[in-house]
Amino acid sequence: MNLLRKILIPTVPVYQGITWLRNYCFDNDILKSKSYNFPVICVGNLSVGGTGKTPMIEYLIQLLKEDYYVGTLSRGYRRETKGFLLADDTATAKTVGDEPFQFYQKFSEIIVSVGEDRQLAIEQLLQLEKSPEVLLLDDAFQHRKVQAGLNILLTSYNDLYVNDMVLPTGNLREPKSGAKRADLIIVTKCPENISVKEQEKIKDELKIKSHQQLFFSSISYANEIISKEKGMDLEELKNKPFTLVTGIANPMPLVDYLNKKGFNFNHEAYKDHHDFTASDISKLEKMELVLTTEKDYVRLKDALKGNNVFYLPIASKILNAEAFDNNIKMFIKSF
Secondary structure (H helix, E strand, O other), X not given: OOHHHHHOXXXXXXXXXXXXXXXXXXXXXXXXXXXXXXXXXXXXXXXXXXXXXXXXXXXXXXXXXXXXXXXXXXXXXXXXXXXXXXXXXXXXXXXXXXXXXXXXXXXXXXXXXXXXXXXXXXXXXXXXXXXXOEXXXXXXXXXXXXXXXXXXXXXXXXXXXXXXXXXXXXXXXXXXXXXXXXXXXXXXXXXXXXXXXXXXXXXXXXXXXXXXXXXXEEEEEOOEEEOOOOEEEHHHHHHOOEEEEEOOOOOHHHHHHHXXXXXXEEEEEOOOOOOOOHHHHHHHHOOOOEEEEHHHHHHHOOOOOOOOEEEEOEEEEEOOXXXXXXXXXXXXXXX
């Protein structure tokens, strides 16, 4: 914990009290939420980031896109536009945000939308000539004006929300009690060989409620890295020193993975959603080989002239995926 966060400890009860009061007002209909007569699935967390929301949204898209017309709705964090927007062929990371732009680039057959006012955005989506049959809300657990039919809460294996405190000293956006709103809780970024005993231990720590189900997921890394014009087998990096560039909330799982693979690399870490400047781009283009995340790459690729920057695709791998998938499909079929 840095010095500033220690200094701000006395303000923690104030922040916690405000967020608790807000939740109390929604829970008791003093503040109103709006529900919808079609499947709306929220993916979110209690912390400020780094739990793997983007891979989870992509997992759900992959699961559902063959059977349903899927839509995603994000805030579009750090975009240079305002209001409701649909991603189209003119979209960039600057107009819709990096995660929505990533969704659009990978899944052309779905609706990708952004909007700060989630209620208004859903109204706009429902007025489309072909509106989504299933809507995935990205990072919307605290956006309680919309009442999702299914709430999926993510928490990282190495940073469980029960071991944290609220901002500004901790990383929680709201008190731990907010987890009671979740229907499914997923512990993300687990070791692939996590034991049944450890799963039970975590379940006890999280105090899972009777209405909730707990799942565990790990990160699955691709065997190939990709640039503008070509792909390369990941194993080829063992003979090529490179620079890892990250602008995400928690790059350590990727750093640990590359270290375990025995790669020789330097790591340049930027803050989450870093807006790469012309100076940054120039610096990267002078490097012999750069590896980055897919989320960072969507912000970089249009500015890059060379072909020396690659990204490593990732995906969520859910333990007991069949049971998780059935939960999602049964929820949708209930409408």
